[in-house]
Amino acid sequence: xSAPGHPAAPCRASSPRLPTPSQTAGPFVSLGTAWLxxxxxxxxxxxxxxxxxxxxxxxxxxxxxxxMLEFWQAGAPGASLVGxxxxxxxxxxxxSGPDGRYRLVTVKPPALPGPxxxxxxxxxxxSIFARGLLQRLVTRIYFSDEEANQADPVLAGLASxxxxxxxxxQRSNADDPGSTNGPPAxxxxxxxxxxxxxxxxxxx
Amino acid sequence: MTTAEAxxxxxxxxxxxxxxxxxxxTRLRAPKMQLRPIPPGLADKGGPVFGDGLVATEDHDLTLGxxxxxxxxxxxxxxxxxxxxxxxxxxQLVEIWQANAAGRYxxxxxxxxxxxxPNFTGVGRCLTDDDGNYRFVTVHPGxxxxxxxxxxxxxxxxxxxxxxxxxxxxxxxxxxxPGDPLLVMDPIYQSIxxxxxxxLLVARFDMATTVESWALGYVFDIVxxxxxxxxxDG
Numbered sequence: 001x002s003a004p005g006h007p008a009a010p011c012r013a014s015s016p017r018l019p020t021p022s023q024t025a026g027p028f029v030s031l032g033t034a035w036l037x038x039x040x041x042x043x044x045x046x047x048x049x050x051x052x053x054x055x056x057x058x059x060x061x062x063x064x065x066x067x068m069l070e071f072w073q074a075g076a077p078g079a080s081l082v083g084x085x086x087x088x089x090x091x092x093x094x095x096s097g098p099d100g101r102y103r104l105v106t107v108k109p110p111a112l113p114g115p116x117x118x119x120x121x122x123x124x125x126x127s128i129f130a131r132g133l134l135q136r137l138v139t140r141i142y143f144s145d146e147e148a149n150q151a152d153p154v155l156a157g158l159a160s161x162x163x164x165x166x167x168x169x170q171r172s173n174a175d176d177p178g179s180t181n182g183p184p185a186x187x188x189x190x191x192x193x194x195x196x197x198x199x200x201x202x203x204x
Numbered sequence: 205m206t207t208a209e210a211x212x213x214x215x216x217x218x219x220x221x222x223x224x225x226x227x228x229x230t231r232l233r234a235p236k237m238q239l240r241p242i243p244p245g246l247a248d249k250g251g252p253v254f255g256d257g258l259v260a261t262e263d264h265d266l267t268l269g270x271x272x273x274x275x276x277x278x279x280x281x282x283x284x285x286x287x288x289x290x291x292x293x294x295x296q297l298v299e300i301w302q303a304n305a306a307g308r309y310x311x312x313x314x315x316x317x318x319x320x321x322p323n324f325t326g327v328g329r330c331l332t333d334d335d336g337n338y339r340f341v342t343v344h345p346g347x348x349x350x351x352x353x354x355x356x357x358x359x360x361x362x363x364x365x366x367x368x369x370x371x372x373x374x375x376x377x378x379x380x381x382p383g384d385p386l387l388v389m390d391p392i393y394q395s396i397x398x399x400x401x402x403x404l405l406v407a408r409f410d411m412a413t414t415v416e417s418w419a420l421g422y423v424f425d426i427v428x429x430x431x432x433x434x435x436x437d438g
Contacts, residue, residue, distance in 0.1 A: 017290070018218060021405065131229050135220065157240070197236060198235075200239050
């Protein structure tokens, strides 16, 4: 009930509403989001585990030390996923550290048909949140050792091999440098600006 | 059965631009190349599903979990999460983080010389209910200074991170408080060119949410945008 002299609140259920705008996650995004940074991903010792790692760099090629990266992907068939008893959310997070580096342990997703039934090469969709980003940035990670990349419709939509290469994580010759006999590692740096600026998608 | 193709239904101007000179941190972080169209499929239903076990019931109350109660004005922040079609987003994750009542974050990089509160971490989360409603109990965050320009102060705000039912509906934003004199000079808030859109980030003080002799109530409804799937004959 409205107080006397005050207009009644508009009907919330039926009125068409503008979407709520985005704001930056700010410098302290890790405070609110770190709790999920290791949830739901595959264990490092799992035989199907891979590592995706790299740096987030700004327009001066300096490390972005306060980014939160979010990875959405399909799970690999047969992978045993941590927390699978609650069903894996398909979401993983990583925070960039003081050196701008992030590291994700996951499984390589399968190739899946897209909306027009065109096969999409294995990929992980990425959102990047940080101070200075008034909206998230969206990019996509493909894998250098996948033949399916040749026919992927999103990669095919990029004009040059150089642009396409910016969406492809390179299989490292060394296994994950963070551990001995670790999982296969793929390197994917995010350049927010510059000669090698990452290909970003949007709006939304 | 229909298939769907991503058609941007969201007026782009409602979101702030990446490059906003008044907010200096955008200078070296805003991308310079044209954004590419969102890959098809990302507007399809299928966001992450968070099991009930992921979030504990008490996680929605930021005044719990410490030996004592935090200092500050106790408040309730509640609202409804809806998708771009106006449907409630059910059983989905809402996360918040904020400064304490003195305007200090519990974060190593926060150097503001205001006291930390041993009884306040400033982090909460919950799942929406079957009507899309969420509810947090916390304390009113303080404003705090930042280095963006001379005598710059961020208005009191709570960071919100919400998920929808598809990738394109993912949203991170900030909730502000009504009547805050700092809003008109805050470049982050002002980066939203459309005034109606910006005002959606200002919560509404609500007596119906206010609990007698205990806490003030604020309502902050969230509508997720992004591209919507347009059904086509398949």
